[in-house]
Amino acid sequence: MHSILIGLPINGKALVSYIAHSITYSLLKYCSNNKRVYYFIILCIVCCIGNNALAGEKINRDTTPLSTNKQALAFLDKQADLQASNFWPKVNPVLFLLNLKKNIEHPLSIYEGRSTNFCAYAALSYLPLHDDPVNYVKFMVQLYTDGKAVYGKEYFEPSKEVKWVAGSLTFKGELDIRPADQVWFLALADHFKGYLNLFDKHFNTGDENKMWAAVNFSKFNRMVRKLFNYQVNAVGSDLLHPGVRDMFEYLSERLKTGNVALFVNNLSLYKKNHTKLKLAVPTHFIILLNIEKVDDQIAVTYWDYGGRSLQLLNPSFLKKIIFGISHITKKITDAK
């Protein structure tokens, strides 16, 4: 028991737990059988207290992991002899590493591909590529070499169909030549499921453009929480607008303290007034980078489709297109 306890970090609450365990162990050593039963019960109680203390310690350790581009590039440099993977037959290891390197050097360039439903996966990639690229590249390399890997709280083992098709998606623009991004998006879509994927859970050819890859608002927030351990405060939904009175003020304030992802109606943002009937539902995820007032309009700078865009919108139109706002902040409880 001592040896087990010695292995634990001795600080704060853990020290209290360690002392409690030690006393109980000593009592057990010198007591009769009957007494031992009593003391065994006490031991259980004390262990519970100790565990609670340690659990408290665990919460304190609940910090968003951070790393730098430099560290990620150094890790990738060590993978120069990466062998072709049997798990991903259509992914060339050299192109795979080049793609990862490009993502680290130019994190805004990650591109969901033309006419796919990968926009949410590309949008959430903004977070690890800026804040924790090391965990991202380590996960990708392990997933490539072993066919399975753990990211945050999630264990990934993509289906055979996904592994077979990754690296061969075509007619998607630049995504055609980015095999690592194909692996990443397909693995995410294969692993995380929401109610939109209820009737199409199994991957078939062409499903990257269909409901199999679709992402609803709560699924997006769940992915961010579970993969990267951020604090996510979300308002809005898949059908109703968030109850925000002054959208400009609300978004400006949130941007000061963290990242902001928006769930928007893409038809209104890009496709215009050609038809009388338009579905007023959100279909697209973007990362808000900046927002400012220009005369009576609002200049919105956002990331989507592999780059930054700046668009002037009037306040009522901005309110009309936004269905969900995710305020994503780093957990810094135990950060040093």
Added chain:
Amino acid sequence: MQNRRSYFLLLLFIISLLCSCASRKVISSNYFYENEKTLTVIEQSYKALYRQNPFSLAFTDRSFNYISLEIITDSIKLIYEFEINEPRLQDTLVKYHLPAMAVTGLITQMRSIHCIWINNLDFYTNNQKKYLVLMSIRPVAIHLPFTNEKYFILTFYSQPQYFDSEGRLLAHRRARKLRKINGDVFKRINDKVCYTISGRFR
């Protein structure tokens, strides 16, 4: 009174029946030949202007009075919307070193043939990046309510393309795989020009 109501209901039924059975006027390769000269001028002038500074143009309303101008720089895409006669349009073109006269001429030509979007699109063959010019035409035939808008899409390539026996665009010379653009299969007009009818204009 009862008779009048019956007539009215009958009339309503016939109108709904006609609406549900009627097909949209589908324009096809004939459209290209009827407007070939204008389409070629638009394509050539857009390519020349694009080389000076990458941009795309889209009409954002049904009456072709508002234009969305996207200027693509190395670091950011700037998206503006103007009324076509607005002085701000000229100012913006000058600011981004685009010849204002030539661009407004292009807008006028696009308007004359109801071309709602022109863009330079990248595509990949054997890991090589190539470009095509994509034009979306909005047919102005009678638009029936509750029917989806259909667009006539034209793609212009720099090199001759490969087609199967049915005239469908292929991905490569050897592969029999059809090349899709925005999820649509394209058909041959000539070696370098293809078309499709699509529910999406971009």
